[in-house]
Amino acid sequence: MLHIVDDEEAIRDSLIWLAQSRLIDAAGYDGVQAFLAMLGEDYAFSPEGDCLLLDMRMPDMSGALLFDTLATRGLTRRMPVIFLTGHGDVPMAVDSLKRGAFDFFEKPFNDNKLMDRVQEALQASLEAGDQALVQSRLASLSSREREVMDLILDGKMNKVIADMMGISMRTVEVHRSHILAKMHVRTAVELARLLK
DSSP: OEEEEOSOHHHHHHHHHHHHHTTOOEEEESSHHHHHHHHOSSOOOOTTOOEEEEESOOSSSOHHHHHHHHHHTTOTTTSOEEEEESSOOHHHHHHHHHTTOSEEEESSOOHHHHHHHHHHHHHHHHHHHHHHHHHHHHHTSOHHHHHHHHHHHTTOOHHHHHHHHTOOHHHHHHHHHHHHHHTTOSSHHHHHHHHO
């Protein structure tokens, strides 16, 4: 989903149309407060990824301040931000990129270049979502399961793991079963692929 925050309705409408011409779902917001109201505390990220096209200067709150808010909440990896401005300058662009913005476009911009970057940002959002999912699955493992998993990933067989850890082979089998279930994989090979 492409989220467009710009106080100019004509720009929002043209960007929504442009996104839809590339088969990208898009929604427009007339200011930061409207966007924050939609975002809420527990935003459910889109399965197609999320990207925010953000006007740098708006009446209710600056785009830079919204970016800082999103960064504080840890959302800028899952929702990369591309700044738009009609009043851009090089230091502003450099500063926003240093702070983690995905890109910076000055109005008027090249439609195709902007949409190419939006598609790259959506892909980055998906990859960040996949990484977050893997991390949450890893966090669900007990410390003992993590130990067993590390040995599995080292290619050790159940009997060797049992001997190394001083536990029964049946206990290793139970841990292995729990690890595979919690990580949503069926085999040690799939586990290794997931964690590479």
